[in-house]
Amino acid sequence: MEQLLAGPPEAAAATLKAAAQGGVVQAQLVYGQWLLDGHGVVPDAPQAYEWFRHASREGEPMALNMLGQCHAHGWGVPVNLVMAAYWFRLAALGGLDWGMYNYATALSLGLGTDIDRDAALTWFRQAAALGHAKSMNMIGSFYEDGWVVAQSSQDALVWYRQAAQAGDFRGQFNLARLLMAKGQTPAALQWLARVPETATPAFIRQAITWLQDYFPDLPLPQSLAAAATATLAAPSSC
Template identity: 45%
Template sequence: MSYQLRREEVVDAAGLQAMLQHSPGKAAQAILAAAGQGMVEAQLLLGQILLDGLGIEQDARVARRWFAIAAQGGNAMAHNMLGRCHEQGWGGEVNDALAAIHYAQAADAGLDWGLYNLGNMLATGRGLPVNQAQALICYEKAALLGHAKSMNLYGRYLEHGIATAPSPARAVRWYRRSAEAGDFRGMFSLAMVLAERGELAEAGTWLERARLEGNLNFLRSALVTLQGAGPMLTSYAARYAERLQQVERSTL
């Protein structure tokens, strides 16, 4: 990592992002130069491209260090990404307690992803004691900021009355917002409610979108749900099983 760049070539954060789109190698040099000069946004971006191996050799351990440097500079997304490193074991040991600390710092700064990730830790008891009431608050705040995944989870809490009074009508509204914002889990949640109402045409549209856009873990859990959902959704269970096999083969 001995890149050098003339000072006049270093651009602002938006310019670095744009450069990544058309010239990742040159962008990596510029990002490294800007990060070394103390640009916090570039330090965050450097951590990300190191994590992804975009324009630079992949190195999760070094990525974690740059996220830590950017977090020290007060960058909320850097705290969130450092939390992800600790939670997932990217570039070092898994440490849920440290992950929760960094998510909390990102959440305190009002970052939607920090709120979402902190909510997940509170909901599952990883790194923190289980606290569904606080998880609900996190999801609601993130949902109000437009975070699609949080919209779905907030809807789930409302539908099932987790740490709050059940409100099926509000739940459906949040599921729809999540689905329309592009979250495949929100699409599936909305589809299942619509199917229960007998609105099978629209339910089928959302089920198909979720099937095509969902990841491996989602497809596995969705298939189990569909298999137990009754005869009206049997055909979709078969389609999800087919899609799951395709995705599994692609990951081999």
């Protein structure tokens, strides 16, 4: 795969397509992603979906997860949350941490399936055991909100810290929130400074709004202030 992906994107995409057509499952999966992203090729979500279908026939968990994502977001197919949950479940059963996370999220919120937060927490825990940072953050949310577990800000803090240390920007922000609530502002600012490293522009806008509402006098870390300036100046659709 390293050889297939080497060189200019357009040439690599052509080689990748040939390998995908030859039945190489990983090439089918990567080529599908490139078609979604427009990397080395003209973006083509319907074709991306078809390549994920090809890869899924071999039971490739990431392909199953990507079929779920396509149905969840309308990438190449109409939005269908029931089908999204179906594919996420298969990816989770295949042992993929992202499949576990996505299926657990669907179970938590009733997205295409009945709400079952007990089952959701079980899947989040399984994904977290595999090192999945976003699942660690979600477990923290369960404890903070008291969903199917006893409410515990201390347990929430423990899980948010694990997510933050593993690099999840939501975990970093949530950890900072709880630290500020405990009066540990210097430690909170250190974590807030790391949020822009991986956060989406939309999340940064939400974070800034929350901080302005609840901590209007808080001096923002330089990295967060710079990211806020850039994202708040950009169109909201970005």
